[in-house]
Amino acid sequence: xxxxxxxxxxxxxxxxxxxxxxxxxxxxxxxxxxxxxxxxxxxxxxxxxxxxxxxxxxxxxxxxxxxxxxxxxxxxxxxxxxxxxxxxxxxxxxxxxxxxxxxxxxxxxxxxxxxxx
Amino acid sequence: xxxxxxxxxxxxxxxxxxxxxxxxxxxxxxxxxxxxxxxxxxxxxxxxxxxxxxxxxxxxxxxxxxxxxxxxxxxxxxxxxxxxxxxxxxxxxxxxxxxxxxxxxxxxxxxx
Numbered sequence: 001x002x003x004x005x006x007x008x009x010x011x012x013x014x015x016x017x018x019x020x021x022x023x024x025x026x027x028x029x030x031x032x033x034x035x036x037x038x039x040x041x042x043x044x045x046x047x048x049x050x051x052x053x054x055x056x057x058x059x060x061x062x063x064x065x066x067x068x069x070x071x072x073x074x075x076x077x078x079x080x081x082x083x084x085x086x087x088x089x090x091x092x093x094x095x096x097x098x099x100x101x102x103x104x105x106x107x108x109x110x111x112x113x114x115x116x117x
Numbered sequence: 118x119x120x121x122x123x124x125x126x127x128x129x130x131x132x133x134x135x136x137x138x139x140x141x142x143x144x145x146x147x148x149x150x151x152x153x154x155x156x157x158x159x160x161x162x163x164x165x166x167x168x169x170x171x172x173x174x175x176x177x178x179x180x181x182x183x184x185x186x187x188x189x190x191x192x193x194x195x196x197x198x199x200x201x202x203x204x205x206x207x208x209x210x211x212x213x214x215x216x217x218x219x220x221x222x223x224x225x226x227x228x229x
Contacts, residue, residue, distance in 0.1 A: 041223035042222050105162040
């Protein structure tokens with residue numbers, strides 16, 4: 001596709017259930033990021049994938065959160081045993097990051113609005 | 118860790134000029150980005166600075182002073198459609214990787 005896509009656009013789940021959020025990055029982009037944005041807040045970094053390198057998981061808030069990126073393309077963010085504080089918009093972004101370049105902007109998807117009841 | 122500060126809200130009049138400031142404290146600095154985010158939408162890229170000075174792009178300009186840990190976004194000839202949140206983000210190097218840390222954003226309201 002032309003841009004980053006995410007699914008579902010909205011997800012309502014009961015506390016304690018597991019959820020999976022999907023991100024399709026722009027074709028050819030080597031890097032993929034997951035962020036979380038709570039109401040009225042800035043973007044909180046969660047995890048970063050770059051090529052075949054080990055992902056940077058330093059932003060994951062707890063071990064209930066995990067993510068994988070299959071084949072260097074599609075990524076899935078999984079939240080186990082959801083809690084009400086997990087309610088937020090989850091944004092995915094991708095970029096083409098080449099060590100020979102100094103600048104690479106991130107292109108964001110439309111996000112998944114997660115509501116935990 | 119990183120600390121990024123920007124004002125929470127600003128109001129300006131259509132046709133005017135507004136400056137949104139951002140201060141940061143970080144290690145491994147490797148560039149500063151400004152993003153625009155309309156309510157309910159994803160952020161979109163506005164500008165990037167890695168060297169000191171002013172970068173101009175149409176009605177938008179961004180300035181960086183690395184020694185002062187300071188940047189600003191300047192919006193000229195404000196239009197109603199410029200009402201949005203403006204996010205300052207600092208890129209830092211972490212070993213072989215780099216990541217963006219975002220401020221909480223400045224909500225700009227453009228009035229008639």
